[in-house]
Amino acid sequence: MSSRPAFGAIQVVTPGRSYDIVIGRGALGDAASWQGLPRASQALIVTNDTVGPIYASALQAALAPHYADVSLLSLPDGEAHKDWQTLNLIFDHLLSRACDRKTVLFALGGGVIGDMTGFAAACYMRGVPFVQVPTTLLAQVDSSVGGKTAINHPRGKNMVGAFYQPERVICDLATLDSLPAREVAAGLAEIVKYGPIADAEFLDWIEHNIDALLARDAAALLHAVGRSCEIKAWVVGQDEREAGLRAILNFGHTFGHAIEAGLGYGHWLHGEAVACGMLMASDLSARLGLVPGAFVDRMRRLLQRCALPTQAPPIGIDHFVDLMRVDKKAEGGEIRFVVIESVGRAGVRPAPDALVRQVIADHSAPARA
Amino acid sequence: MSSRPAFGAIQVVTPGRSYDIVIGRGALGDAASWQGLPRASQALIVTNDTVGPIYASALQAALAPHYADVSLLSLPDGEAHKDWQTLNLIFDHLLSRACDRKTVLFALGGGVIGDMTGFAAACYMRGVPFVQVPTTLLAQVDSSVGGKTAINHPRGKNMVGAFYQPERVICDLATLDSLPAREVAAGLAEIVKYGPIADAEFLDWIEHNIDALLARDAAALLHAVGRSCEIKAWVVGQDEREAGLRAILNFGHTFGHAIEAGLGYGHWLHGEAVACGMLMASDLSARLGLVPGAFVDRMRRLLQRCALPTQAPPIGIDHFVDLMRVDKKAEGGEIRFVVIESVGRAGVRPAPDALVRQVIADHSAPARA
Numbered sequence: 091m092s093s094r095p096a097f098g099a100i101q102v103v104t105p106g107r108s109y110d111i112v113i114g115r116g117a118l119g120d121a122a123s124w125q126g127l128p129r130a131s132q133a134l135i136v137t138n139d140t141v142g143p144i145y146a147s148a149l150q151a152a153l154a155p156h157y158a159d160v161s162l163l164s165l166p167d168g169e170a171h172k173d174w175q176t177l178n179l180i181f182d183h184l185l186s187r188a189c190d191r192k193t194v195l196f197a198l199g200g201g202v203i204g205d206m207t208g209f210a211a212a213c214y215m216r217g218v219p220f221v222q223v224p225t226t227l228l229a230q231v232d233s234s235v236g237g238k239t240a241i242n243h244p245r246g247k248n249m250v251g252a253f254y255q256p257e258r259v260i261c262d263l264a265t266l267d268s269l270p271a272r273e274v275a276a277g278l279a280e281i282v283k284y285g286p287i288a289d290a291e292f293l294d295w296i297e298h299n300i301d302a303l304l305a306r307d308a309a310a311l312l313h314a315v316g317r318s319c320e321i322k323a324w325v326v327g328q329d330e331r332e333a334g335l336r337a338i339l340n341f342g343h344t345f346g347h348a349i350e351a352g353l354g355y356g357h358w359l360h361g362e363a364v365a366c367g368m369l370m371a372s373d374l375s376a377r378l379g380l381v382p383g384a385f386v387d388r389m390r391r392l393l394q395r396c397a398l399p400t401q402a403p404p405i406g407i408d409h410f411v412d413l414m415r416v417d418k419k420a421e422g423g424e425i426r427f428v429v430i431e432s433v434g435r436a437g438v439r440p441a442p443d444a445l446v447r448q449v450i451a452d453h454s455a456p457a458r459a
Numbered sequence: 460m461s462s463r464p465a466f467g468a469i470q471v472v473t474p475g476r477s478y479d480i481v482i483g484r485g486a487l488g489d490a491a492s493w494q495g496l497p498r499a500s501q502a503l504i505v506t507n508d509t510v511g512p513i514y515a516s517a518l519q520a521a522l523a524p525h526y527a528d529v530s531l532l533s534l535p536d537g538e539a540h541k542d543w544q545t546l547n548l549i550f551d552h553l554l555s556r557a558c559d560r561k562t563v564l565f566a567l568g569g570g571v572i573g574d575m576t577g578f579a580a581a582c583y584m585r586g587v588p589f590v591q592v593p594t595t596l597l598a599q600v601d602s603s604v605g606g607k608t609a610i611n612h613p614r615g616k617n618m619v620g621a622f623y624q625p626e627r628v629i630c631d632l633a634t635l636d637s638l639p640a641r642e643v644a645a646g647l648a649e650i651v652k653y654g655p656i657a658d659a660e661f662l663d664w665i666e667h668n669i670d671a672l673l674a675r676d677a678a679a680l681l682h683a684v685g686r687s688c689e690i691k692a693w694v695v696g697q698d699e700r701e702a703g704l705r706a707i708l709n710f711g712h713t714f715g716h717a718i719e720a721g722l723g724y725g726h727w728l729h730g731e732a733v734a735c736g737m738l739m740a741s742d743l744s745a746r747l748g749l750v751p752g753a754f755v756d757r758m759r760r761l762l763q764r765c766a767l768p769t770q771a772p773p774i775g776i777d778h779f780v781d782l783m784r785v786d787k788k789a790e791g792g793e794i795r796f797v798v799i800e801s802v803g804r805a806g807v808r809p810a811p812d813a814l815v816r817q818v819i820a821d822h823s824a825p826a827r828a
Binding site: 131181185192238248251418 | 475500543547550551554555557559560561581582583584585586607608609612614615617618619620621622700784785787789790791792
């Protein structure tokens with residue numbers, strides 16, 4: 091592993107808990123990453139059948155000095171398994187080993203593993219400590235930070251869950267080496283997101299460094315992951331439970347969730363749906379007169395350079411709108427959208443139905459005959 | 460309904476939320492009970508097939524001025540249904556009506572309804588407000604206060620849940636009129652509990668007033684429910700998440716949970732198992748030299764006057780001990796017991812295995828041939 095220094099620890103401060111995000115190439119094998127976590131006799135690594143064979147033994151070795159019993163549970167890979175049945179495998183494992191309420195859970199994998207392990211930690215014996223060890227770009231810059239945990243319900247994504255903060259987040263950039271190109275692009279979608287909503291200069295930087303990011307240049311990834319986590323930590327620190335500001339992190343997600351739900355979870359990657367959703371939300375912002383049309387073109391070009399989808403699948407406008415109505419930001423049946431008010435600043439508001447339908451129509455692929 | 464005044468509101472103060480317990484005959488029909496709750500367009504009453512037909516229409520009428528849409532969901536009655544499948548009926552209902560994250564849930568029933576509705580509220584869209592409307596004596600004096608919510612797992616009771624405080628607890632003592640005598644006795648077990656662990660004078664009072672309580676005398680119930688809630692509110696205010704003091708509320712529960720799990724949930728009432736468990740924990744306290752043997756006899760007499768069981772079913776000593784090992788108070792495989800250090804003061808500690816086995820043997824019914 092490289093001896094490149096870590097980006098350093100970014101601190102997330104919420105009302106109930108403060109914790110560090112450690113970012114660096116080789117963080118997984120660095121003994122310092124695992125110092126000072128809650129003590130217990132048992133630890134459980136939850137991973138999936140894709141990531142486990144590559145990284146689980148390194149994590150087990152790193153944890154062995156700290157816990158007498160480090161067990162491993164590998165779940166089937168994919169968003170389609172982010173359900174109660176799979177979650178229950180974690181409870182079964184913990185109870186079959188008589189794990190007590192000091193047991194520490196480690197989530198080794200992408201967003202699905204992090205969300206499920208975090209929710210299991212929130213619920214097992216009403217709460218045990220957990221640590222996020224995200225191995226995908228999307229999880230490192232978004233889902234592992236901020237304490238949102240959940241499983242899906244057939245009627246909606248992330249409908250059953252908890253706000254539950256981890257003890258620490260350990261992002262080893264070396265784990266991105268084994269990531270398929272499609273998942274790197276999906277992670278870049280969430281990185282791109284932080285520009286329009288919070289940092290115009292960061293959006294400029296991403297545009298100038300997009301080739302280096304796609305080539306997984308170590309220095310470029312370190313900056314991109316670090317700055318993304320800084321912005322997310324700042325937002326979550328202001329508003330842990332999404333009473334207001336935090337909702338801006340859902341830029342592109344209202345449209346995106348409808349795409350995921352309309353297709354059935356697991357067809358598009360979450361980041362792909364968010365990419366298309368961001369373009370639609372950018373267009374909605376332009377139609378509301380908030381940003382110039384040139385901004386929409388700028389977003390389209392950047393997403394296309396990442397080979398991310400910029401056209402929604404043919405879900406049908408009525409069905410698309412219905413799917414958005416169960417979004418968690420909806421209130422009293424009124425859909426609320428994250429819009430860009432100017433590059434680097436976002437807001438949340440309802441929008442005229444006709445305008446929303448026009449956006450869906452203009453950005454959807456024609457239905458097949 | 461009687462015009463007897465309410466005991467008054469008892470305030471529970473936890474780090475995240477403060478809320479009132481309202482106790483009184485007729486509280487359900489008193490408009491003041493429902494003032495000042497969170498506003499929303501939708502409310503959901505969760506009840507069961509036994510309680511719903513008696514009280515749901517009164518609650519619907521009380522809520523109608525406050526919420527445009529008050530819907531009702533009736534679950535099958537009993538501890539055997541305190542599982543994920545039944546919990547999921549609540550999520551299905553909420554999503555099918557497009558309930559948003561301001562929707563207020565009302566738990567109308569006993570401990571099972573309160574625990575499941577509270578856990579559903581904790582998880583739906585990562586948390587919606589809820590109100591406890593307990594209709595059993597046990598729920599009024601114990602489970603509805605303090606924010607413990609959970610469902611059972613085949614391997615253990617209340618193993619999956621959350622600490623999640625209600626917005627308010629409304630105890631209408633008139634709902635106890637329809638309660639079967641066996642459930643009144645089970646509720647008395649939890650009332651008796653508060654004496655040995657926290658208030659020696661209250662134990663004296665209960666002994667002197669046990670006939671009035673069994674006869675459901677209004678004044679006696681008002682004092683017993685009020686003092687029980689005061690003690691519980693005081694303990695929960697010190698230690699919401701059971702880091703220390705709160706564990707004393709589990710007096711009798713380590714033995715009791717093993718009885719419930721060993722028989723399969725739903726055979727003994729929770730309060731019955733706790734009654735027998737308290738007697739066993741009292742005996743353990745005596746064998747540890749903490750209290751005189753006369754205290755064990757005193758507890759036995761009081762529980763027998765309530766027609767509560769004082770002999771455990773024939774589970775087998777090894778199995779009994781195994782079942783206690785998955786208790787949430789266990790740490791590193793070591794079982795920790797709530798013991799009485801002197802009447803009115805409790806502590807939590809491990810105990811020699813031989814002593815525990817002797818207690819189980821002496822208090823269990825002989826196995827049937």
